[in-house]
Amino acid sequence: QKEVEQDPGPLSVPEGAIVSLNCTYSNSAFQYFMWYRQYSRKGPELLMYTYSSGNKEDGRFTAQVDKSSKYISLFIRDSQPSDSATYLCATHTGGFKTIFGAGTRLFVKA
């Protein structure tokens, strides 16, 4: 079993739709949860960061962590074609190793 499971998609939505991206994880010791966005032929960039459980909002993006069910979510409101990218969930215990999901490819159609 992988430590972080993520549906690779692809996920295709029309412009303006609400997008829901999800991951599950297996290790209850994980405390830090991140979403990275990776455009084609680029390195990943941090999009959202959450410590422990709860919600965090930044503009059109909302990250949720439910530690009781080991479930991580990213919501994108009013999606735009420029949001088309691969979204990687990630987590770590506070140590040196960040564990990534496989990434979900998102396409937002104009």
Next chain:
Amino acid sequence: ETGVTQSPTHLIKTRGQQVTLRCSSQSGHNTVSWYQQALGQGPQFIFQYYREEENGRGNFPPRFSGLQFPNYSSELNVNALELDDSALYLCASVSGSGTGELFFGEGSRLTVL
């Protein structure tokens, strides 16, 4: 712009050869991590260097080795290349803020024939 630059951007090698990939880290970040990203997969942790010492390693064989220099630039060396080593190799400087945020370069795409 993350301030992390990697070279070369693309390279092709044959099985059994050796390769060196280079990374220049973001100013002020003394910790660098290397990740391997196979096609369609998330990045996999290879190892991390802090002040020129390896302080963490993932599940990669010893033929994957690294160096970090006093100016915090670093290298990833892979010996005896195998076909499965074909991947995007990402260097990341690690935030010193305690969050573990990674600032990635654009990667070096290695193809092993």
